[in-house]
Amino acid sequence: MLVPPPALSVEARESFFVKYVVCIPDGCADLPVPELGGATPLEAAHTPVLDALASRGQVGLAQVIPPGMPAGSDVGNMSIFGYDPTRYHTGRSPIEAAALGLDLTPDQVAYRCNLVTVTDDGIMADFSGGHPDSEQAGEVIAALDAELGGEVSFHAGVQYRHTMIAPADWADADCTPPHDLSDQMVVGPRGPAGPKLAALEEASRSVVSEFGLKANRIWLWGQGFQPKMPSFREMHGVEAGLVSAVDLVRGIGALTGMTVADVPGATAWYDTNYEGKRDAALAGLASGADLYVIHVEASDEAGHEGNVAEKVRCLENWDRRILASLIDGLDQTGPWRLLLLPDHATPLTLRGHTGDPVPYLLVDSRVNGPGGVYTEQGAASAEVVPGHHLMANLLAET
Secondary structure: OOOOOOOOOOOHHHHHEEEEEEEOOEEEEOOHHHHOOOOHHHHHOHHHHHHHHHHHHHHEEEEOOOOOOOOOHHHHHHHOOOOOOOHHOOOOOHHHHHHOOOOOOOOOEEEEEEEEEOOOEEEEOOOOOOOOOOHHHHHHHHHHHHHOOOOOOOEEEEEEEEEEEEEEHOOOOOOOOHHHHHHHHHHOOOOHHHHHHHHHHHHHHHHHHHHHHOOEEEEEEEEEEOOOOOHHHHHHHHEEEOOOOOHHHHHHHHHOOOOEOOOOOOOOOOOOOHOOOOOHHHHHHHHOEEEEEEOHHHHHHHHOOOOOHHHHHEEEEHHHHHHHHHHHHHHHOEEEEEOOOOEEEOOOOOOOOOOOOOOEEEEOOOOOOOOOOOOOHOOOOOOEEEEHHHHHHOOOOO
């Protein structure tokens, strides 16, 4: 069992020259899939590099989503970064707002604003609105702000993921994440602020429809007030950076003082620039960062779409296009430690997130672990550890 070690002082940490990498294949954990003969994507994918790492590392099981908390990437990634979500989580959207450089005042609340496609009979046909490119989506958000803004304001993010800022009294609402409603009848916002949100969503139809996209309205959810979090260096004693195309993950970095890399071609979709993310991590470590986080969204998107072949391909892309050369590069820099795990499961058969424990892999270049197989079944017998303890275990010197 991994036991959280005592925190080391900054001075003690600076005496070490180990490099650390955290790899997050978003939503990669799954359930048995009929199309794969009852295997999971992790079991079906051809991942020789990952298999070799698991054979020399430690495979375990982590509860990245604390019981009772929403099974979302906001909660899961906060856990992986070493911050207890039960203490620091205030909502999804304020984290994304931080990535956009929005500094909320105490009397403001942030909402995630998805561009979505809802059929005339009220079915959530696409929670991602056909994945418009960011330039197209930015034009829609600008028009929404011009025509519906005033008491609220709209701010463009990436592809279908955007932000709305509203007065604090708009916070009291119960909103269902759109990805939890795929191919289901929509459930509108409820609670005291629900009517205001519903009216705004309805009004958005005429604006969004002007642009000829698959998206035909907005969906507001994930609200919260901006959290106050200690910096990553204060929390863990190391300088850290990250690379991700998802504002949610980038926002955690912004809130904790991490260096956030911009990579051309990082799209948060299947066509994302895997090699660019790998190279950004190696460059960041070479430039002085002690730890680097590599996050790829593609496997989560495949899970939401129920796209079996693409989810397997995403894992194989991780292996071939990131891990292979990443390990070679790390070997050239000196000793290293690596932690790999998803922020939650996104089962293909459910097309949504679950809060079940997920498998993790911890590898030390200097010391072989007990070895194992990095799959859901390979970790099934391990004792479950809290997800926010893993960062301390990664940074513990053996």
